[in-house]
Amino acid sequence: MSKTANPKKDLQVVDGETVGQPSREDAEDAVRTLIRWAGDNPDREGLLDTPARVVRSYEEFFNGYDACPNTILERTFEETDGYDEIVLLRDIRFESHCEHHMAPIIGRAHVAYLPRRRVVGISKLARLVEIYAKRLQIQEKMTAQIANTIDEVLEPRGVAVVIEAAHHCMTTRGIHKPGAVMTTSRMLGAFREDAATRQEFLSMIGSPASSGTSFR
Numbered sequence: 021m022s023k024t025a026n027p028k029k030d031l032q033v034v035d036g037e038t039v040g041q042p043s044r045e046d047a048e049d050a051v052r053t054l055i056r057w058a059g060d061n062p063d064r065e066g067l068l069d070t071p072a073r074v075v076r077s078y079e080e081f082f083n084g085y086d087a088c089p090n091t092i093l094e095r096t097f098e099e100t101d102g103y104d105e106i107v108l109l110r111d112i113r114f115e116s117h118c119e120h121h122m123a124p125i126i127g128r129a130h131v132a133y134l135p136r137r138r139v140v141g142i143s144k145l146a147r148l149v150e151i152y153a154k155r156l157q158i159q160e161k162m163t164a165q166i167a168n169t170i171d172e173v174l175e176p177r178g179v180a181v182v183i184e185a186a187h188h189c190m191t192t193r194g195i196h197k198p199g200a201v202m203t204t205s206r207m208l209g210a211f212r213e214d215a216a217t218r219q220e221f222l223s224m225i226g227s228p229a230s231s232g233t234s235f236r
């Protein structure tokens with residue numbers, strides 16, 4: 021019997037079969053329970069198809085578990101004519117969900133690296149953000165995961181990731197502070213060690229949360 025842990029979903033694969041993942045029917049039943057918990061009747065006409073829709077939405081919200089972030093960055097280009105300055109993709113809008121309340125986290129990521137010989141297709145950086153966003157997250161972890169994956173796969177001279185986001189668990193419930201924006205950053209290599217490189221990156225992305233791009 022072969023048994024492999026699947027770290028993405030904490031599921032176990034036993035003899036080629038994934039165990040532990042509930043059926044679609046189980047998931048829809050869970051939504052019906054939550055509707056009843058909210059105080060409504062899941063059998064009334066307007067709510068009949070809601071459990072199926074919610075479960076399909078979850079497939080979309082959490083499709084990052086099925087994708088491999090490292091594979092995304094594996095195809096690289098080496099014909100760069102010696103380009104060795106910062107490569108930055110800024111204002112990558114994302115939607116994620118906080119792992120504490122399963123409430124939306126809506127934000128923007130700025131992702132930069134200092135290439136060492138090879139570069140990656142720029143859309144791959146956006147795709148990487150997307151894969152980590154489409155999981156249950158906390159912003160700190162997501163920031164680190166994006167930076168660490170680029171560092172591991174591309175082995176650049178440095179990586180910088182800044183994320184600004186609004187957390188609906190604190191804007192629409194709880195402490196109710198709409199407009200509050202959380203900023204996290206992870207700097208590796210040259211961005212961590214060299215103040216001038218870090219400053220160049222920070223000026224390229226502009227002052228966080230004041231550039232007028234709305235994401236709330």
Ligand SMILES: [Zn+2]
Pocket residue numbers: 118119120121122123187189190
């Ligand atoms: Zn939360």
